[in-house]
Amino acid sequence: MNRNLPEAKEGIESKRQSGIDHGVYGAKYIYDLSGKYGPNGRIVGELLANVICYHHGGLPDAEDFNGDSPLLMRLQDENRLTDYEQVKVAFFKDLQITEQEIEQLFKKSVEEIKLLILKSSTGSEAKNKRKSNFVYLSVHPTN
Numbered sequence: 001m002n003r004n005l006p007e008a009k010e011g012i013e014s015k016r017q018s019g020i021d022h023g024v025y026g027a028k029y030i031y032d033l034s035g036k037y038g039p040n041g042r043i044v045g046e047l048l049a050n051v052i053c054y055h056h057g058g059l060p061d062a063e064d065f066n067g068d069s070p071l072l073m074r075l076q077d078e079n080r081l082t083d084y085e086q087v088k089v090a091f092f093k094d095l096q097i098t099e100q101e102i103e104q105l106f107k108k109s110v111e112e113i114k115l116l117i118l119k120s121s122t123g124s125e126a127k128n129k130r131k132s133n134f135v136y137l138s139v140h141p142t143n
Helices: 005-017 022-053 070-075 084-095 099-119 124-128 133-139
Strands: none
Touching: 022 070, 022 084, 022 099
């Protein structure tokens, strides 16, 4: 993965200054990718999407008092995602990385989370009541 990081960083900086909400675009990409990998993929997707979406600070709770996920609401807000496809293409071009490389890294993350879940206590009835898979993991931590 040969990347010209200084040039890529300059491109990212110029997009940040233009007001593009790059965090939500990256989070949406990972969250969409996570849907291909079942419940464990969704856990990884929500975990990574939270980190990506809120990497400049202001990390919200995984769920609010109504059981809604601020992250998922943000990822479903079409007004925030008007240029999503264009931003995604520019991202892969600027960083000289392929979607397949990202997907390989994501697959490894899913395998790691499977091991973590196997070590944790099970509570499938609690999981089925939650909108957010990530909250399930935090409610049922590993021993």
